[in-house]
Amino acid sequence: MKLTIVVCSALLSTAFMLGGCNSTRTSDYPDRTPETTRKVDDIKLNARDQKDAIDKNYDEKSNNLDFKERQIREKYKIGREAYGIKAGKSNSDHIAKRSDIESQAKFDKVKIDADAADKVKTSPAEDEAKIRTEAISRKAEVDSNSTKKLASIASDNEVGEAKIRQYNMEKDLAEAKEMTALEKERAQARDEMRTKKVEVDKWTTDELNKVNKDADNNNKK
Numbered sequence: 001m002k003l004t005i006v007v008c009s010a011l012l013s014t015a016f017m018l019g020g021c022n023s024t025r026t027s028d029y030p031d032r033t034p035e036t037t038r039k040v041d042d043i044k045l046n047a048r049d050q051k052d053a054i055d056k057n058y059d060e061k062s063n064n065l066d067f068k069e070r071q072i073r074e075k076y077k078i079g080r081e082a083y084g085i086k087a088g089k090s091n092s093d094h095i096a097k098r099s100d101i102e103s104q105a106k107f108d109k110v111k112i113d114a115d116a117a118d119k120v121k122t123s124p125a126e127d128e129a130k131i132r133t134e135a136i137s138r139k140a141e142v143d144s145n146s147t148k149k150l151a152s153i154a155s156d157n158e159v160g161e162a163k164i165r166q167y168n169m170e171k172d173l174a175e176a177k178e179m180t181a182l183e184k185e186r187a188q189a190r191d192e193m194r195t196k197k198v199e200v201d202k203w204t205t206d207e208l209n210k211v212n213k214d215a216d217n218n219n220k221k
Contacts, residue, residue, distance in 0.1 A: 030215035039211045047204040051197055058193040065186055072182065076175040080168060087164045094157045098150060105146035109139045 029040050116135035120128050 030212040033215070036211060036215050040208065043204060043207045043211070047200050050200045050203075054193055054196045054200070058189060061189045062186070065182060065189070069179070069182055072175065072178050076171050079171055083164070083167050087160060094153050094160070098153050101146055101149045101153070105142050108142045112138045112142070 029037055112135050116131050119131045123131060
């Protein structure tokens with residue numbers, strides 16, 4: 001007797017579970033007729049395929065835009081590096097010129113001192129002060145000329161640095177404009193993707209409503 005009760009209970013539980021599953025499944029369809037089920041499944045499959053195609057198209061656009069972004073950044077990076085190398089060469093030339101001017105000035109002053117020392121040795125004692133004064137004056141003139149030349153180089157260097165800053169500012173602005181346009185394309189691609197998916201959802205709802213209406217009409221017959 002107990003065995004019979006257990007078996008009956010098991011059968012009832014199984015029937016209840018199956019009934020629950022069928023109820024959940026049935027809620028996806030207006031009715032359980034083969035024709036209605038097929039129509040609903042076809043519509044949902046069609047909608048899924050449409051959305052898959054939309055996602056694929058968006059992914060392709062997104063990948064293309066990523067490639068464009070890398071190319072833009074690389075283009076401006078190379079441009080800055082090339083200009084920096086050119087500017088660096090110019091700066092090296094300025095450094096070399098400054099070194100030459102300073103070395104020449106040092107050499108000229110040493111020579112003036114040497115010439116003055118030789119004159120002192122071969123001149124009367126009363127001329128020594130005059131000779132040394134002249135040497136000091138000549139060395140001052142060397143320093144003055146050297147300072148003017150160095151100032152000119154420093155000015156050229158400042159102009160060069162200003163050009164570099166101006167170049168980088170212009171390139172930063174140009175890059176920013178291109179990136180802004182690219183982000184606009186990204187936003188448009190996202191909006192298009194979302195709009196198309198909404199259109200698919202609307203189409204799906206409309207088609208399912210048609211199936212539901214047909215099912216209602218059939219049930220009333």
